[in-house]
């Protein structure tokens with residue numbers, strides 16, 4: 755399999771971490787691409803021009819990150835990263851959606867600021883508020899230390915905030931979430947993929 759990715763991309767990190775946790779990383783060749791340059795290999799795999807995209811052994815291209823993680827989860831005999839049914843499954847997928855949404859908002863905010871919008875312009879400000887509310891919610895939730903795709907998504911989103919917004923200290927008012935990230939970061943799948 756081939757994974758089209760970039761090192762700083764938090765969605766791709768989630769997929770790489772999931773592959774490591776599932777013991778599949780040795781079966782995946784990492785192919786670094788610059789999504790902004792829209793190289794042929796990426797456009798052929800994903801007409802949306804977004805990374806991550808996974809090309810399977812039989813040449814089938816899969817995206818976005820939740821679909822890739824679902825595919826990997828079904829390709830491994832190791833402990834599942836996505837519970838099969840019941841409340842645990844929905845808790846996990848809900849957390850994944852929160853983490854993915856956090857990444858979406860942070861990536862979008864960064865792009866708006868890089869495009870020249872002022873920080874107090876309503877668009878980046880709206881993303882900033884969404885990020886703040888989501889972090890507050892995660893602080894209230896007292897996340898468990900169980901490793902699944904929901905936890906990976908949240909951890910990768912927080913890692914992306916640290917990477918791209920180092921001056922905005924989300925930890926100050928969220929000591930529980932900060933301690934959770936510290937504990938989760940000890941997992942190989944997260945330490946080996948840290949940006």
Ligand SMILES: N[C@@H](CCC(=O)N[C@@H](CS)C(=O)NCC(=O)O)C(=O)O
Pocket residue numbers: 763764765789790803804805806817818819820854861
């Ligand atoms: N929902 C997608 C999001 C992927 C995504 O937003 N990728 C961005 C980078 S973080 C991208 O490739 N952007 C390139 C572009 O839009 O041109 C997923 O979960 O994989």
